[in-house]
Amino acid sequence: MSAATRYETDGRAALGRSPAPLPLALDVAGVSKRFGAAPALAGVDLRVNAGTVVGLVGPNGSGKTTLLHAAAGLLAFDEGSIRVGGVPAGSRAARAATALVPDEPAGFDELTVAEFVALVHALWGAGESARARARLLTVAFGLDARLDQRLGSLSRGLRRQASSVAALSLAPALVLVDEATATLDPEAVVVLSEALGALAGRGCGVLLATQDLHFAGTVCDEIVLLHRGVVVDGGETWELLERHTADTLEDVFLATLGDGRLRERVRDAFAAL
Amino acid sequence: MPSPLFDAVARCHVRRLRGLAATAPLPAAVVAVLVLAAPIALIRIGRIVGGELAAAVGAESVQEAVVLGPVLAAAMAGAALALSLPGAAALGQQIGASPCGRHAPLLAGLVVPAAVGALAVLPSLLASCVSLASAFPGGPVAGAALAVATIAAVPAGAVAAEGWLAVIRGMRRRALAILGGVVAWAAAGFASGSVPLGPLAPVATALGGTTSPWLAFAFAFAVSLALGLTWVATAATRAEPRARASRPPRRLVPGGHVPVPAAVAALVTRRSDVRLAAVGAVGFGIAGTVIGSLGSSPAPGGFLLATTTALLGATVCSLVVGGALADGGWLWDAAPVARRLTVASGVGVGLAGSALPVVLVGIGATAFAGADWPAVGVVAALVITGSAAALAAGAAVPWRGKGVGDQMATFAAFAAIALAGSLLVGLIAPRLVALGLPDAVVAGVVCAAFVGAAGFTLGRRLGVSAR
Numbered sequence: 001m002s003a004a005t006r007y008e009t010d011g012r013a014a015l016g017r018s019p020a021p022l023p024l025a026l027d028v029a030g031v032s033k034r035f036g037a038a039p040a041l042a043g044v045d046l047r048v049n050a051g052t053v054v055g056l057v058g059p060n061g062s063g064k065t066t067l068l069h070a071a072a073g074l075l076a077f078d079e080g081s082i083r084v085g086g087v088p089a090g091s092r093a094a095r096a097a098t099a100l101v102p103d104e105p106a107g108f109d110e111l112t113v114a115e116f117v118a119l120v121h122a123l124w125g126a127g128e129s130a131r132a133r134a135r136l137l138t139v140a141f142g143l144d145a146r147l148d149q150r151l152g153s154l155s156r157g158l159r160r161q162a163s164s165v166a167a168l169s170l171a172p173a174l175v176l177v178d179e180a181t182a183t184l185d186p187e188a189v190v191v192l193s194e195a196l197g198a199l200a201g202r203g204c205g206v207l208l209a210t211q212d213l214h215f216a217g218t219v220c221d222e223i224v225l226l227h228r229g230v231v232v233d234g235g236e237t238w239e240l241l242e243r244h245t246a247d248t249l250e251d252v253f254l255a256t257l258g259d260g261r262l263r264e265r266v267r268d269a270f271a272a273l
Numbered sequence: 274m275p276s277p278l279f280d281a282v283a284r285c286h287v288r289r290l291r292g293l294a295a296t297a298p299l300p301a302a303v304v305a306v307l308v309l310a311a312p313i314a315l316i317r318i319g320r321i322v323g324g325e326l327a328a329a330v331g332a333e334s335v336q337e338a339v340v341l342g343p344v345l346a347a348a349m350a351g352a353a354l355a356l357s358l359p360g361a362a363a364l365g366q367q368i369g370a371s372p373c374g375r376h377a378p379l380l381a382g383l384v385v386p387a388a389v390g391a392l393a394v395l396p397s398l399l400a401s402c403v404s405l406a407s408a409f410p411g412g413p414v415a416g417a418a419l420a421v422a423t424i425a426a427v428p429a430g431a432v433a434a435e436g437w438l439a440v441i442r443g444m445r446r447r448a449l450a451i452l453g454g455v456v457a458w459a460a461a462g463f464a465s466g467s468v469p470l471g472p473l474a475p476v477a478t479a480l481g482g483t484t485s486p487w488l489a490f491a492f493a494f495a496v497s498l499a500l501g502l503t504w505v506a507t508a509a510t511r512a513e514p515r516a517r518a519s520r521p522p523r524r525l526v527p528g529g530h531v532p533v534p535a536a537v538a539a540l541v542t543r544r545s546d547v548r549l550a551a552v553g554a555v556g557f558g559i560a561g562t563v564i565g566s567l568g569s570s571p572a573p574g575g576f577l578l579a580t581t582t583a584l585l586g587a588t589v590c591s592l593v594v595g596g597a598l599a600d601g602g603w604l605w606d607a608a609p610v611a612r613r614l615t616v617a618s619g620v621g622v623g624l625a626g627s628a629l630p631v632v633l634v635g636i637g638a639t640a641f642a643g644a645d646w647p648a649v650g651v652v653a654a655l656v657i658t659g660s661a662a663a664l665a666a667g668a669a670v671p672w673r674g675k676g677v678g679d680q681m682a683t684f685a686a687f688a689a690i691a692l693a694g695s696l697l698v699g700l701i702a703p704r705l706v707a708l709g710l711p712d713a714v715v716a717g718v719v720c721a722a723f724v725g726a727a728g729f730t731l732g733r734r735l736g737v738s739a740r
Contacts (some may be wrong), residue, residue, distance in 0.1 A: 066609070069366070072370040074366055074369055074370055076513055095371060099372060107364050107368060110283060110284065110289055111281060115284070119277055120367070120368070123278065123368065124372065125372075150288075163367055166367065185689045
């Protein structure tokens, strides 16, 4: 049986097996964070129910990564509260219930892919089921041939895949994915979307930040639009399309967060080039 | 059972060192041989210096000066270490979000490279201190106490730096607690005869034979242990840096092109670790000036104490150059600019950046403690050779912001290179002087050799030979 076939027959089933009822995965209430005079988050309210995938969409600098880092306990916020599975974000219990796939996986350049995944498992106290999930994800991402390669020798995309294998295989109550599809090849994007769906199917809450509106529309149960640190809109994809009488999420994005006539305006301006 | 994080960090460091040795086997072998040989040479040097000081060591001011010199330098090194310690952020965001507690990342990033650095420095420190004190009434045990006191000063300087960080990050209680510790330190020193040495004062009197050397050793050991634990506890619970109101940095040039030297200068001098270390160097240099002025040692003792103390902190600027330039390698590689210009800019920025705090401290020390031209010449040579050694260390083991304990590894490389360089100069320079060359010319040759070696190492890091 080929690796790919093995994944297709076993993978989804293993990742999606025995969904357990979980409390609210993430509860963000009135969170504000300033960097000097600049507000990064201003009274953000957001909830991620167990078993759902929520997409955080917004322009660069809108506060998506700040929010993810605050939820992961990497960043202290000024006001409000963030609870992961009912406990304050940043506490040991909350950290144990959270896995983060960062935008820029860094550090431990000298470890191999296998060693890095093993380190993550050891730190989170993961068991045999996590190791089984890691094997499936490794095969699915096509990383099985690179298990003995050092992280420092991998491209950014491959490194993100290794990071995804380590984080997603934990299958914790909350999965945070920053810039979900950045630098990933189309096959890896497919694997990621299926993996996130399977994790949600087993009761994990997923919050992902992305600029890839097609990916968000395909994978996410709900989408939250963030602009200058404020939640400006949100809901299921069909709700957003209906509310804005739009055909695509790109139209919703431009109408809500940007310039609806951007394409025409820029095209006219660039004519001078 | 070691923690998985500790194991992973150790594995990374071992592989990194192995990679460095494989990339440049000859320089690595030379440094290793010199580091291994250094204790033997230092035993001889210690005996000679000890013999010359033996007659004067009965005086309390001499006892204090013998301890204060290495202790203040070690405190400065500890402060620089603390200010440049990246903490859990260096684990990367993914591991930084793990439920491993606050102490584990710090210890993992600290212990392994510290052990490597200790392997390079401790035998030499112990050899020089024990052989120096062998000629004193206190004997070798007092020398061992001096070595332990020097080690204790590293966390002492680090705790002082944590106090300063607490002030600027708004942790008032912690700042007050550390200030209380400083007062207690001074009170302990006042009671035992030396305010600046605090509870380490018995080490000074043990050298003169008026205090039991074993008692001094026990005191120094207990102080080092207590300070080490205090530092780990404070460093692991630091507040995040305060976000400042964003102020646009000063423009490099009014408009148009940014010259490479200006870009390199901005890259290095806009770093918070370099700025903090420079301020720390000036602070410790001022402390050295005050201690030198209050003490009874004649000029230029205070000047030398102040400037050499400041130099250790100031070298951080040179240490970061290699990593900063290597991080921007994609730009230097792609740009149609001669890489020799980038290397020369890096060397120039490193030397100037390291010299500036020392010059500031030197001006103040000259005004308050007095100095003469030979002393200024000695310090100038130390600044150039020290900065060059730091540049070479930072190029050989780049100061990266993304790996846990990387800064410590660069410090360890600096210690090894500085030790090996000192030994080499100690072997060659006296022979050149014996051949009739003037001291100034020999110093110039040594400085030029150090700067050349730094430029060569930096060039290798940036692949100058490829263009």
